[in-house]
Amino acid sequence: MPAAKKDAIALLKADHRKVEELFEKYETARGRKAEIAKQICMELTIHTMLEEEIFYPACREAGVDSDMMDEANVEHDGAKVLIAELEAGSPDDDFYDAKVKVLSEEIKHHVKEEEQRGGVFSGAREADLDLDALGEQMAARKEELMDQFESKGLPAPVTLTMKAPPLQQGQPAA
Helix, strand or coil, X not given: CCCCCCCHHHHHHHHHHHHHHHHHHHHHCCCCHHHXXXXXXXXXXXXXXXXXXXXXXXXXXXXXXXXXXXXXXHHHHHHHHHHHHHHHCCCCCCCHHHHHHHHHHHHHHXXXXXXXXXXXXXXXXXXXXXXXXXXXXXXXXXXXXHHHHHXXXXXXXXXXXXXXXXXXXCCCCC
């Protein structure tokens, strides 16, 4: 049975709620942390791709505040760095739980900015975008990405706004 049609904003908000639930599950999980973290990474990777490939370009084209859109892209890239760290590690690693916690906090901030009055979502509504058509396009792309990633795993994150200079790993303070 096909999923009920959602406009683009309803689809993105449903993703936000799902990821919030996964972060809550992670906090209380014992032996399933790796599985939950993997699911968080997949959900966030797909979500950011939908926004970057479909929703944000439509918002920019419709004249949604470019500074707000730029900030959203930078927030995505910050999250992608942590997603890459989590994908390369395991819950047994030092700082893994801290990385999940910081990612959760970054996502909460990003979600709040998108959903608040004057945020990206209200800008999209004010710009009179065809949110139903965007929602259909995004739902189809989401299904395609989920199938692809479930069979092949997540791709390396692609940042749009950041290119890290060479970094050196130091020793944490004792």
